[in-house]
Amino acid sequence: MKDEKINVEEIEDFLTDKGLTPYQLIYMLGKNNSSVLNLNQEDQCQFQQLYTEISNGCQDAGTKGKKLEKLISLLFENPTGSFFECRRNCRTSSNEIDLLLTWNENARMTNITAAFPCFGDTFLCECKNYDGKVDVTYVGKFYSLLSLADVKLGILIAWDGVTGRGGWDSAKGLIKKIALKEGIFIIVIDKDDLKEINEGKRHIYSLIYDKHTALRNDIDFSKYVSRHPAESDFF
Secondary structure, three states, X not given: OHHHHHHHHHHHHHHHHHOOOHHHHHHHHHHOOOXXXXXXXXXXXXXXHHHHHHHHOOOOHHHHHHHHHHHHHHHXXXXXXXOEXXXXXXXXXXXXXXXXXXXXXXXXXXXXXXXXXXXXXXXXXXXXXXXXXXXXXXXXXXXXXHHXXXXXXXXXXXXXXXXXXXXXXXHHHHHHHHHHHHOXXXXXXXXXXHHHHHOOOOOHHHHHHHHHHHHHHHHOOHHHOOXXXXXXXHO
């Protein structure tokens, strides 16, 4: 207990010296892909096993889907960096949600939520278990679910990614349209992203932060808007 008190005092001294709040520290760790937020050894081994099994194929769609759900829930439920309550296969009056994630009490009490505003209060995660890229039709259905649930962030786990190279009629294009018009961000995580996590090169927080930032900046046209010379004649 005495050692614990000393450790807390050392942490407080460090934060004071650097002029940081706890949530700012977590924000920096998350944004800069700090290993502090990586999976612990036990969960990393389990993640690697699941990733290998999914990569090797040889399983039906239902089994693959369950393994993908477990793979992703590990990233949010691990003891090292667990800020979320993760509920799997939640039923609503008209839909089933693969994963529903909300900040846990510890995260809210310590204001860690302010470090990751892109997550909102709640976000949804869907795991698509079929081979091939997810098409525009499913992205539209996922958007409908997010809109109905009044949620601004959706994580779409698509092993082979989504269709298109950014064209407006493709899945990637629709994701941009939805972000632009509705302020709802659909973040796609594919097998390459999961491979980086599996190899310990990335963690889920920096991954989502970077993808959210990229999507937001790609549709942010405010920097191109400047005052027109004729405005003074009208206003």
